[in-house]
Amino acid sequence: MHTILTKQTLAPQIVAMTVDAPRMATAAKPGQFLIVIPDEKGERIPLTICDYDANEGTITIVIQAIGASSKKLIEMNVGDKFEGFVGPLGHPSEFIHLSYEELSKKSFMFVAGGLGAAPVYPQVKWLSERGVQPHVIIGAKSAEYVIFEEEFRKLTPNVHIATDDGSRGFHGLVTALLEKLVEKGNKYDEVIAIGPMVMMKFVSLTTKKLEIPTIVSLNTIMVDGSGMCGACRVTVDGKVRFACVEGPEFDGHKVDFDEAMRRAKMYHTQEAEASHKCNIR
Amino acid sequence: MAINYIRTKVKEQDPKVRATNFSEVCYGYTKEEALEEASRCINCKKPRCVEACPVSVQIPRFIEALTKDDVARAAQIIAEDNLLPSVCGRVCPQENQCEGSCILGVKGEPVAIGLLERYVGDWKIKNVESNDQSPAPSHQSQIKVAIVGSGPAGLACAADLAKMGYAVTIFEVLHKAGGVLQYGIPEFRLPKSAIVEQEINAVRELGVEIVTDTVVGRTVTIDELMDRDGFEAVFIGSGAGLPKFMGIQGESSNGVVSANEFLTRANLMKAYDSSYDTPIFTGSHVVVVGGGNVAMDAVRTAKRLGAKATIVYRRSEAELPARLEEVHHAKEEGIEFRMLTNPTAIVADENGWVKAIRCVEMELGEPDASGRRSPVVKVGSEFEVECSSVVMALGTSPNPLISQTTAGLETNRWGCVVADENGATTRQGVFAGGDVVTGAATVILAMGAGRTAARAIDNYLKTK
Numbered sequence: 001m002h003t004i005l006t007k008q009t010l011a012p013q014i015v016a017m018t019v020d021a022p023r024m025a026t027a028a029k030p031g032q033f034l035i036v037i038p039d040e041k042g043e044r045i046p047l048t049i050c051d052y053d054a055n056e057g058t059i060t061i062v063i064q065a066i067g068a069s070s071k072k073l074i075e076m077n078v079g080d081k082f083e084g085f086v087g088p089l090g091h092p093s094e095f096i097h098l099s100y101e102e103l104s105k106k107s108f109m110f111v112a113g114g115l116g117a118a119p120v121y122p123q124v125k126w127l128s129e130r131g132v133q134p135h136v137i138i139g140a141k142s143a144e145y146v147i148f149e150e151e152f153r154k155l156t157p158n159v160h161i162a163t164d165d166g167s168r169g170f171h172g173l174v175t176a177l178l179e180k181l182v183e184k185g186n187k188y189d190e191v192i193a194i195g196p197m198v199m200m201k202f203v204s205l206t207t208k209k210l211e212i213p214t215i216v217s218l219n220t221i222m223v224d225g226s227g228m229c230g231a232c233r234v235t236v237d238g239k240v241r242f243a244c245v246e247g248p249e250f251d252g253h254k255v256d257f258d259e260a261m262r263r264a265k266m267y268h269t270q271e272a273e274a275s276h277k278c279n280i281r
Numbered sequence: 282m283a284i285n286y287i288r289t290k291v292k293e294q295d296p297k298v299r300a301t302n303f304s305e306v307c308y309g310y311t312k313e314e315a316l317e318e319a320s321r322c323i324n325c326k327k328p329r330c331v332e333a334c335p336v337s338v339q340i341p342r343f344i345e346a347l348t349k350d351d352v353a354r355a356a357q358i359i360a361e362d363n364l365l366p367s368v369c370g371r372v373c374p375q376e377n378q379c380e381g382s383c384i385l386g387v388k389g390e391p392v393a394i395g396l397l398e399r400y401v402g403d404w405k406i407k408n409v410e411s412n413d414q415s416p417a418p419s420h421q422s423q424i425k426v427a428i429v430g431s432g433p434a435g436l437a438c439a440a441d442l443a444k445m446g447y448a449v450t451i452f453e454v455l456h457k458a459g460g461v462l463q464y465g466i467p468e469f470r471l472p473k474s475a476i477v478e479q480e481i482n483a484v485r486e487l488g489v490e491i492v493t494d495t496v497v498g499r500t501v502t503i504d505e506l507m508d509r510d511g512f513e514a515v516f517i518g519s520g521a522g523l524p525k526f527m528g529i530q531g532e533s534s535n536g537v538v539s540a541n542e543f544l545t546r547a548n549l550m551k552a553y554d555s556s557y558d559t560p561i562f563t564g565s566h567v568v569v570v571g572g573g574n575v576a577m578d579a580v581r582t583a584k585r586l587g588a589k590a591t592i593v594y595r596r597s598e599a600e601l602p603a604r605l606e607e608v609h610h611a612k613e614e615g616i617e618f619r620m621l622t623n624p625t626a627i628v629a630d631e632n633g634w635v636k637a638i639r640c641v642e643m644e645l646g647e648p649d650a651s652g653r654r655s656p657v658v659k660v661g662s663e664f665e666v667e668c669s670s671v672v673m674a675l676g677t678s679p680n681p682l683i684s685q686t687t688a689g690l691e692t693n694r695w696g697c698v699v700a701d702e703n704g705a706t707t708r709q710g711v712f713a714g715g716d717v718v719t720g721a722a723t724v725i726l727a728m729g730a731g732r733t734a735a736r737a738i739d740n741y742l743k744t745k
Binding site: 023041043227230231 | 456495528532545633681
């Protein structure tokens with residue numbers, strides 16, 4: 001259990017792994033996440049579920065090396081076992097409760113920023129399997145960081161790319177591309193934005209202006225991921241919510257992003273120190 | 282023989298030294314001390330201590346074995362009723378239970394039953410290789426029972442069912458077994474690898490399988506366990522893990538955490554050990570809000586991490602719900618106590634980090650429903666205490682995950698699973714006990730509930 005079965009580099013410092021986790025693979029649905037513990041002394045790291053295969057009993061995760069713990073993760077290899085691998089956690093995406101008929105009438109736009117393409121993938125896949133062809137914007141800082149493009153193109157013809165430096169697709173931010181697509185006459189009933197907190201904030205501001213209901217998936221700090229610690233609390237519509245058990249998906253127009261971004265920095269200094277410690281080892 | 286009313290002293294780590302480390306506070310009795318203390322028991326014909334014990338440990342019998350220097354026999358006697366003697370000897374509120382009803386306590390000091398139980402438990406961990414009570418194979422070993430949660434209630438229920446011959450699987454959400462014994466109670470009160478993990482291994486040796494990393498309600502539901510996976514009964518011992526916050530202004534500031542988060546980082550994730558990756562934040566002054574055992578654990582942990590540490594509690598010292606021993610230890614370690622003080626807001630700096638806690642002074646008014654005098658705000662008494670972080674230790678309630686995902690399982694208005702005196706819930710074949718039924722209580726009450734439910738599950742499966 002919890003053995004790494006495959007490992008693939010998708011972009012610099014971004015790695016995909018499939019992991020042996022039969023129970024989780026049977027239970028997982030789009031929108032949910034998991035917690036991985038690299039080794040005995042590692043942190044409990046929340047990650048989105050990128051794909052699941054109940055028949056194979058596998059879960060796919062995508063990791064970007066940012067802090068000490070995620071660096072530790074991407075250095076692990078096929079055959080290694082994680083100390084812990086728990087999930088699925090959180091609620092599945094709301095749309096999975098819709099009927100075929102309701103789904104067929106709805107036009108979805110997914111905005112995936114950076115690593116956000118990973119959690120967006122199972123959602124688009126789920127919809128595509130039910131005959132829906134959503135729009136997807138993949139945003140990245142440059143061409144080499146665009147991930148999952150081929151996979152998305154297999155699911156829907158409506159894939160758009162935006163890069164910060166213009167090295168691939170639209171030159172500019174995902175919000176600008178989204179506005180441009182709407183200006184061109186595309187109609188979206190719902191936007192699902194997943195990516196860095198700051199991107200989700202600005203997508204939500206944009207869609208508020210455009211009056212499109214928007215769902216975001218909050219990647220807050222967590223310890224247990226099951227409602228026990230409260231590290232993940234966020235303010236949504238003026239109320240304190242636990243992202244782990246009440247989310248991770250919330251109404252983007254009601255999330256207090258400034259508070260969420262500030263809270264995400266709670267352990268930054270210590271993470272920098274841990275990272276430093278890790279580098280000199 | 283004359284009755285000895287004076288308890289044998291136990292050695293403790295020097296307060297000044299222990300306030301800087303995470304090693305155990307109390308050293309426990311040596312063999313000589315244990316024998317001396319055991320000899321104080323007058324072996325009552327009607328032992329009130331046994332009646333007062335939630336799991337009915339045969340206290341005079343095990344103490345008698347000790348007086349004959351037969352620790353192995355003492356260990357066997359305890360094991361009939363309690364598989365976690367080293368844990369219980371350390372964390373039970375004996376003063377309200379066995380020791381509180383000891384006849385010697387009427388005129389003098391009660392027998393130190395907790396310390397004796399701990400002595401026997403620790404002896405067993407050191408000297409008994411494996412449990413000799415492996416269940417005899419029986420027709421029942423094909424009958425599967427699932428237990429949700431590997432805390433005290435689940436472990437006690439699992440142990441009894443395994444002894445009866447059932448095939449028991451415990452599902453635990455965290456990556457280590459033990460529940461509150463693992464994430465909640467600090468190392469300096471309850472050592473993890475030396476004690477908790479050893480006693481849990483003893484439960485495993487009875488044939489109980491413990492599957493970690495499993496969120497019942499998400500990874501698998503109780504309905505799936507029963508309808509798909511062939512479990513014929515389920516015991517829910519998932520505890521009370523949902524932390525409460527005050528709902529005051531500024532509570533979302535950086536530096537405000539629940540006691541659950543603070544203690545989980547320190548205990549389960551070993552943030553105090555620099556070889557672990559876990560971050561934990563204290564800053565120079567930690568204010569812990571609350572007066573229970575969890576508040577004491579949090580404040581003493583903060584002190585050990587090098588911060589100035591203060592308890593803020595809205596009633597007076599007499600009403601502190603924490604064990605006297607914990608309050609006493611905390612004071613010895615230099616914890617500051619601000620009684621009759623209630624927070625009204627958290628004050629943050631320009632970056633959103635805690636810089637102070639705003640409080641009002643309280644005075645005691647009329648007794649409330651709990652019989653304790655209820656605190657009333659003193660008008661115009663508002664003041665601020667500068668601090669770098671705040672830990673909220675206000676109590677916990679049961680996690681709603683399981684009740685939300687299990688058909689036909691009734692909960693009350695506090696979110697506790699409704700169960701009768703035997704632990705039977707409103708769903709057939711599903712039993713519950715411990716904090717998930719009562720709300721946050723003690724390790725030993727949870728164990729008692731687990732044992733009661735084990736008997737009820739056996740009856741249910743036999744008559745099904």
